[in-house]
Amino acid sequence: MVYVTKELTATVSTPHVESKKSLETSFQAALEHARRLTQMYGIDTPEVAVAWDTVEELITAIAAKDRQRETPTSAFAKYCALYPEAPECRLYDV
Template sequence: MAIFMSDLKAQIQTERDAARAVCDLKGDGSAECAVAWDTVEELQAEAAHQRETEKPKSSLEQYCDANPDAAECRVYDD
């Protein structure tokens, strides 16, 4: 199951806030603080990976997104 980019961004922000809270509570040098920031870094790495692997839409795909009823965009089931 893939995580959508918008969900991933929200999760990164949530984990970032949690990491700040943990570090404020436990201290910047604590193991809990390090683990919390590692989680943020892993999510950021996943977001970067998803951005790299996203295939850009072709001009026809962009056209069909804007004009779904156009003859060129019809899909016929066999």
């Protein structure tokens, strides 16, 4: 069973469309929201669990954005990944 509060849906939008800066802003808002809910209701309520799940999802989205930036792949690299035995993709020790 999934519980969603109006506060959560207002602060978080689709992570795959947003830029990293927007994701970080959403993360900060979700983190503050989760902390406030935890202080108000304790740790055993569904609203608090959903809030912390949202924080985890945003952390994962930010990490995925960082990985995309670190490993840009060219068309040639993709080709070599698909066909490692192609003559142009072979690596030789010199």
